[in-house]
Amino acid sequence: MWTNRSLLVRLWLLLFGMILVTLVASVILLVIYSRSQLLVEHEPGRRVADQVAKAFNNALLTTTDPNAVLRGFDAGLDDNEGAVTFESTADEAAGLAAETPSTSNVDGVPSWFVALLGTPRISDRFPIYLKGERFGDLVFRASMSADISERWLTFVGILTSAVVLAVISSVIAYLTVGATLQPLRGIEAGLTQLRGGAYDVLVPCAGPPEIRKSCQQLNELAVTLSQLSSDNTRLLRRLIVLEEQERRDLSRELHDELGPLLFAIRANSAALLDERGETERDSPPAVKLSQAVETLQRTNRRILDRLRPMHIQELGLQRSIDGLVEDAKLRAPGTAFEARCEIGPAAVDDVVANTIYRTVQEALTNVLKHAHARHARVQVRREPLGIVLSVIDDGIGLPENHALGRGLTGMRERVTALGGTFRLQRTDTETVVSCFVPAQPPTETTVVT
Numbered sequence: 001m002w003t004n005r006s007l008l009v010r011l012w013l014l015l016f017g018m019i020l021v022t023l024v025a026s027v028i029l030l031v032i033y034s035r036s037q038l039l040v041e042h043e044p045g046r047r048v049a050d051q052v053a054k055a056f057n058n059a060l061l062t063t064t065d066p067n068a069v070l071r072g073f074d075a076g077l078d079d080n081e082g083a084v085t086f087e088s089t090a091d092e093a094a095g096l097a098a099e100t101p102s103t104s105n106v107d108g109v110p111s112w113f114v115a116l117l118g119t120p121r122i123s124d125r126f127p128i129y130l131k132g133e134r135f136g137d138l139v140f141r142a143s144m145s146a147d148i149s150e151r152w153l154t155f156v157g158i159l160t161s162a163v164v165l166a167v168i169s170s171v172i173a174y175l176t177v178g179a180t181l182q183p184l185r186g187i188e189a190g191l192t193q194l195r196g197g198a199y200d201v202l203v204p205c206a207g208p209p210e211i212r213k214s215c216q217q218l219n220e221l222a223v224t225l226s227q228l229s230s231d232n233t234r235l236l237r238r239l240i241v242l243e244e245q246e247r248r249d250l251s252r253e254l255h256d257e258l259g260p261l262l263f264a265i266r267a268n269s270a271a272l273l274d275e276r277g278e279t280e281r282d283s284p285p286a287v288k289l290s291q292a293v294e295t296l297q298r299t300n301r302r303i304l305d306r307l308r309p310m311h312i313q314e315l316g317l318q319r320s321i322d323g324l325v326e327d328a329k330l331r332a333p334g335t336a337f338e339a340r341c342e343i344g345p346a347a348v349d350d351v352v353a354n355t356i357y358r359t360v361q362e363a364l365t366n367v368l369k370h371a372h373a374r375h376a377r378v379q380v381r382r383e384p385l386g387i388v389l390s391v392i393d394d395g396i397g398l399p400e401n402h403a404l405g406r407g408l409t410g411m412r413e414r415v416t417a418l419g420g421t422f423r424l425q426r427t428d429t430e431t432v433v434s435c436f437v438p439a440q441p442p443t444e445t446t447v448v449t
Helices: 009-061 067-076 089-093 111-117 145-195 207-277 284-307 312-315 317-331 352-369 406-417
Strands: 084-088 123-130 133-141 336-342 375-383 386-393 420-424 431-438
Touching: 009 067, 009 084, 009 111, 009 133, 009 145, 089 133, 111 145, 111 406, 123 284, 133 386, 145 207, 207 284, 207 406, 284 406, 312 352, 317 336, 317 352, 336 431, 352 375, 352 406, 352 431, 406 420, 406 431
Parallel strands: 336 375
Antiparallel strands: 084 133, 123 133, 375 386, 386 431, 420 431
8 A cells, every 4th residue: 555655645644644643742742731730830829828818817816806807808809810719607508609610611712622631620728717616718719711721722823833834844745756756757758768769868867866876877878778779780780781692692603503504404405305306295204304494494583583683773662562563463363452652763772672672572472371361552652761661451360479470570670670660560450561661771879968
């Protein structure tokens, strides 16, 4: 549960928890110390009442007019705030004694707060004697209203401070976490680009020193990956160039060495038939030899064409692709082929042209062998940055979780080696082989940190 929370939520929970704990601790301390402080605060009043009672008793013992003393004493008690009162035995017998003031109802203070404080009732009685007999009591009753109101104001101040502190802490946490997470979002975006193969990423170095260090390391990693990618691309392109060169050398050897030998065998077999004056019906072995040589010559021409399609240099890439589509029509009359090439007159790099040609050739071969399609179309168009190729068919498509064969793997490797992209996807009714090949060789990308 905690691990799924964001950093901002975690920080808020910690701050609010600390504030809540502080608030609860403050209220507990307020309740504990209020009870003891109330007793201490009203103890001087009780001692004064005791001293007054003693002085009054002495005055009654020495006076010749007790009634006058009593009237003066009552008048003096009427001038105080009601904390000290006099109750005669007659009032007590008649049930007219004043009750201890209640602390449950204080103006402006909720009853729950009064109950929470548990305010004690502080009162005491000091007997008054007249002519040796108990005449009444001097009663001290502490009024808690002012004290409870003071504690309530203290509690309101603590609660207000906690709320204000929570708001301020929330704003500070939001601004701090936002400023901290902003560079982390940049790092996340940079890592996403790196995962996608965009090695020219540059993450701004901001935030605390720890995050700035991570940004610098990410930028250095991007520079390293960019250099490795450039070196790898150049190496793969070099391999393709060497492969094309090897194909040309091999095709030259087949053309120069095997071609004349096959022609000589065919010519000698024909001359042998003519010399002996035999017909094809009279000498089946010689005829079969001639037919085998003719088949070898056709196979040799097909291999030469796959190794080195000479018509790309002679006819151009666009007409060569049209030738591949026409050949596919002859080989599969039941499939409707369509070609749409928009390459233009501008020259295309030999390696790029061969890659496009062989990709179309391999894709059409897969359509003829495996797709069982009724319609297929080839789309090639030139864009400012390169050439876009798509071969689309409505065949049965590839089985689920089918691994790429040698043909598709070779197509992807050749396109990727030139810095392009290759995709094989299946829609509802169509299989699409698409790729993008840059028109110019990829150059090394420099990333500034």
